[in-house]
Amino acid sequence: xxxxxxxxxxxxxxxxxxxxxxxxxxxxxxxxxxxxxxxxxxxxxxxxxxxxxxxxxxxxxxxxxxxxxxxxxxxxxxxxxxxxxxxxxxxxxxxxxxxxxxxxxxxxxxxxxxxxxxxxxxxxxxxxxxxxxxxxxxxxxxxxxxxxxxxxxxxxxxxxxxxxxxxxxxxxxxxxxxxxxxxxxxxxxxxxxxxxxxxxxxxxxxxxxxxxxxxxxxxxxxxxxxxxxxxxxxxxxxxxxxxxxxxx
Ligand code: 1GP
Numbered sequence: 001x002x003x004x005x006x007x008x009x010x011x012x013x014x015x016x017x018x019x020x021x022x023x024x025x026x027x028x029x030x031x032x033x034x035x036x037x038x039x040x041x042x043x044x045x046x047x048x049x050x051x052x053x054x055x056x057x058x059x060x061x062x063x064x065x066x067x068x069x070x071x072x073x074x075x076x077x078x079x080x081x082x083x084x085x086x087x088x089x090x091x092x093x094x095x096x097x098x099x100x101x102x103x104x105x106x107x108x109x110x111x112x113x114x115x116x117x118x119x120x121x122x123x124x125x126x127x128x129x130x131x132x133x134x135x136x137x138x139x140x141x142x143x144x145x146x147x148x149x150x151x152x153x154x155x156x157x158x159x160x161x162x163x164x165x166x167x168x169x170x171x172x173x174x175x176x177x178x179x180x181x182x183x184x185x186x187x188x189x190x191x192x193x194x195x196x197x198x199x200x201x202x203x204x205x206x207x208x209x210x211x212x213x214x215x216x217x218x219x220x221x222x223x224x225x226x227x228x229x230x231x232x233x234x235x236x237x238x239x240x241x242x243x244x245x246x247x248x
Contacts, residue, residue: 003092003122003124004124005048005075005077005091005092005124005126006092006124006126006171006172008075009172009200009222009223010171010199010200012200012222013199013200013222018217018221018222018223018224018244018247019047019048019222019223019224019244020046020047020048020213020223020224020226020240020241020244020245021046021047021048021049021050021077021202021204021223021224021225021226022037022041022046022048022049022050022225022226022227022230022237023049023050023051023052023079023179023204023225023226023227023230024037024049024050024051024064024068024227025052025053025056025179025227025231026051026052026053026056026058026060026061026063026064027053027055027056027057027058027060028231029060029064029231030060031063031067033234034060034063034064034067034068035067035071036234037230037234037237038067038068038071038072038074039071039072040234040235040237040238041072041074041237041241042071042072042073042074043238044237044238044240044241044242045241045245046074046237046241047074047075047223047244048074048075048077048223049068049072049074049075049076049077050077050078050079050094050225050227051064051065051068051076051077051078051079051087051090052078052079052080052081052085053079053081053140053179054081054139054140054141054144054145054179055081055140055144056081056084056085061085061087062087062089065078065087065089065090066089069089069090075091075092076089076090076091076092077090077091077092077093077094077126078090078092078093078094078123079094079096080093080094080096080114081141081144082110083110083111083113083114083117086114086117086118086121086123088117088120088121088122088123090123091123091124092123092124092125092126093118093123093124093125093126094126094128094130094172094174095111095114095118095125095126095127095128096128096130096174097111097127097128097129097130097165097170098130098131098132098145098147099129099130099131099161099164099165099168099170100130100131100132100133100147100149100150100158100161101132101145101146101147101148102147102148103145103146103147105145106145106147126171126172127169127170127171127172128170128171128172128173128174128202129161129162129165129166129168129170129172129173129174130174130176131150131158131161131162131165131173131174131175131176131193132145132147132149132150132176132177132178133149133150133152133158133175133176133177133185133189133205134149134150134151134152135149135152135177135178135181135182135183135184135185135205135206136152136181136182136183137182139177139178139179139181140178140179141176141178141179142178149178150189152185152186152189153186154189155186155188155189155191155192155193156192158175158189158192158193159192159193159195159196160196162175162193162196162197162201163196163197165197166197166198166199170199171199171200172199172200172201172202173193173197173199173200173201173202174202174203174204174225175189175190175193175201175202175203175204175205176203176204176205176225177204177205177206178205178206179205179227179228180205180206180228181205181206182206183206184203184205184206184207184212184215184216185203185205185206185216187215187216187218187219188219190203190216190219190220190221191219191220193220194219194220194221194222195220200222200223201220201221201222201223202221202222202223202224202225203216203221203223203224203225204224204225204226204227205225206228207224207225207226207229207240208226208228208229208236209229209236210239210240210242210243213226213240213243213244214243214247217243217244217247224240224244226240
């Protein structure tokens, strides 16, 4: 696949076209399930596959990428938790700098380790400002990254962080409430961030119904990410895709 994913996201934003990324956590799926989910995603017209997680304990990353590649044309974007989570068979990687935190390892450290490997790969690099939002309980990613998430009710703080990320040249902003969050990021916060930046805004964490997907889109998310809820109910993939595709 040519390196056109960022361009596609930017064009979608200009056209006010929303998109849907299905997140597959390699630890939570086996080969048979993966094949079934990829077929459903293809049928539903999912725009992007995010593959990864903050902590990967098994050996399934390669399997998920291989199955997705063999059975669909959906762009495969790595969503790594560290520099260990690289698979050069994917199409792109979210090169995440955890800009809501103050841990240098996740701001720049892991990136230095990954850079020479990525340079040799054909992966499209997507420089992304990653912002963790407190949605009620500590998440694996905030524990592992040893960073404090943005308070749930502080949209202005989130907006300032996103603006700074954009000014530093990051091409995407990803606001995440963490996988399986009890509640998604508030529409007020999504709106405040969306109004403050020009780059595409990705929103995920706790979106477990078409209604919640719609609320995030209305607030200004350009891409919504759903993982956990679809792991529990594969048929939700079609319902969420329909909501995104019919969004006006
Ligand atoms: C998590 O944003 C993603 O990092 C998706 O969250 O698994 O809650 O859908 P869910």
